[in-house]
Amino acid sequence: MEGTERLRLAVQKTGRLSEKSLEIIAGCGISFGSDSRLLKEHARNFPLEFLFVRDDDIPAYVRDGVADIGIVGRNELDERCPDDLEIVRDLGFAQCRLSVAVPRDFPYGGLQWLAGKRIATSYPNILGRILEERGVTAKICYLSGSVEIAPAAGIADAICDLVSSGTTLLMNGLREVEPLYSSTAVMVSRQGFMSEASPRQVILERLLLRIDSVIRAKS
Template sequence: MNKLKIAIQKSGRLNEDSIGILKSCGIYIDNGIDQLKASATNFPIDVLYLRNSDIPQYLEDGVVDIAIVGENLLIEKDKNVEIVEHLGFSKCRLSLAVPKEVEYTGPQFLQGKKIATSYPNTLTQYLKKNNVEAEIHVISGSVEIAPNIGLADVICDLVSSGSTLFKNGLKEVEEILSSDACLVKSVLLSPEKQELLDILLFRLRSVMRAKSSKYVLMNVPNDKIQEVSDLLPVLKSPTVMPLAIEGWSSLHSVIDEKKFWEVIDKLKEAGAEGILIIPIEKMVL
């Protein structure tokens, strides 16, 4: 029986989010403590827990079929792999940072400077694009300490909340790229395994669609149903159900949550009352 081999980061936030989204897709991984390979109990997939930086090479070589990795890593490693879906979690950005007392004046500030980073290839491309020559120091971890020990004038590192920079007396001055987690596949994937991937993608997209949507219910006077319906940012026409109170109906629909908040005041002005917003676990179209 064919099985997909998926690589995920063996520890850290990306690991937790990756396992979480698989679980949301109804895929449960039977793994023990410190186990580097595990199987799903109800889907033909094996999970390999690998060092993050090694995953793109495993994909290119076809050792694993698919993986969940940050787009920033794919850009840095520049391997022959294919992004299948942006997953929207583990968002971060690769940015330049300098000591907070330093006045940053733009990319030309970097000319002749020493820059510490774990992303030398991405940084090199950025410097080349801006016609800047700088001295790159490659560090595998704790990049933010480099200016404090005199190793570098500037750092180029991943930033999420910015709290680590702040704690080390640094400030973010330039964003080089933004990134989120991606589902990536090997270009060597067989047709049989592509069929399994298509099933997984169907589940993933249903979960992701549900996260950005909400089920909404509201009570509306019958003579205001059309006006309220026209205001709703819905997928299709809403469901209308009569209430026990004469002249009123309950209006049900699925909405984009972000767009809903743009029209909430207009809905109330149009006569909608008792508005309920309910999370959706899965949404299959």
Template sequence: MLRIAVQSKGRLFDDTMNLLSEADIRIPSSKRTLLVESSNFPLEVLFLRDDDIPQSVANGVADIGIVGENEFRERQEDAEVIEKLGFSKCRLSLAIPKTEKYNGIEYFEGKKIATSYPTILRNFLANKGVNADIHVITGSVEISPGIGLADAIFDIVSSGSTLTHNNLKEVEIVMKSEAILIANKQMEAAKKTILKEMLFRFSAVRSAQDKKYVMMNAPKDKVKEITEVLPGIKSPTIIPLADADWCSIHTVLDEKRFWEIIGKLKELGAQGILVSPIEKMIL
């Protein structure tokens, strides 16, 4: 049985539960239980505070964990980063009052900076040769300048709306973060086998993201031109139709270029274009 540590609430919790669900790993819904077992996969989920996850994995309380890269770098625990997961993206940034003029990193020399991430901030400032007074607080860091507790803040930024609401502006992005999967370095072989299967499922889910399955009818004399504009995974599937002059072409398109490519297909004579979402994709 593999044990995974997961944040007990918040956006990272929601994103992690969605990933497990899409990988067909069923977890009973219970907000009062610390440890729950999957009903169809050899996995148990340990719900923890996000800042407790790195240590729990490093110490072997959990075999693996999903945590924000920012928390992992801050805690500096001895665990292995398996892979980045591509969700719960944010950044750690320095922000100052909107009315302040900012001319560069030397602005922070001698300033008091409020943060919940003193290790990351201290390392960043040391590399820049800046001496500042780092004031460690938990909770609502962004209110610190407004109440006179600090001159600036160093905190997580997603959309930036919280900074705007507190009359702050982002001036330096120190690191970009997303959810990562970490593992205990002493994990036994049997658990590594389970992890391998889980990673295979995660890969299938992520490969399908932002992809569309496209089917169309096309004149046979236009097949070569059509296939040249299709950036499919490999070669598109071509199926003959009852009309000897026509065929059906099936492929996968990236959603980012979808409308651009569809327009070219129509110009080349493609008709009856059918688009479907993809749930999983095994490469």
């Protein structure tokens, strides 16, 4: 029997990533309960403990050692603490892009059109970096969610948000004009965890072997 040591995995509680994150773990032959009201539970046949949290908080949980690994969109990682974390696997699912969108009938003539305009986003760091690279100075308005209503509410001229199917934009009378960045779900650990040779790192190695065969079987 193994020790009491368990690898702690942070996954999104509800949202775009949650179902497929658990699907990959289940595909590894790891069984666990399905009561999503539990914020913490452990697998029955593998030394793994789940923490069900908001995806936006996952990078900080892993950085601070509350969790050892997390499954999160590359976008959240790049926005929040890219230097403290390491991508251990690109899981490939939850493909989406961070795009600029404008009200449907607005004329749009390229990124320069945004100079001096107000852009609402939940990703001020990624957007700021890209605008700077492209030499555009705009006013970035941070909103933690419901970014799509900003133009209609009169608080921004354009938005920059994640687009997957495009339905959310469509429903809000917006038009995607400029994809800036693309993202998939990745598994992250804190920097250096993979070379620690700790009991939990050894468990992660075992988990990754299984994950790799799940990914291979899908491709």
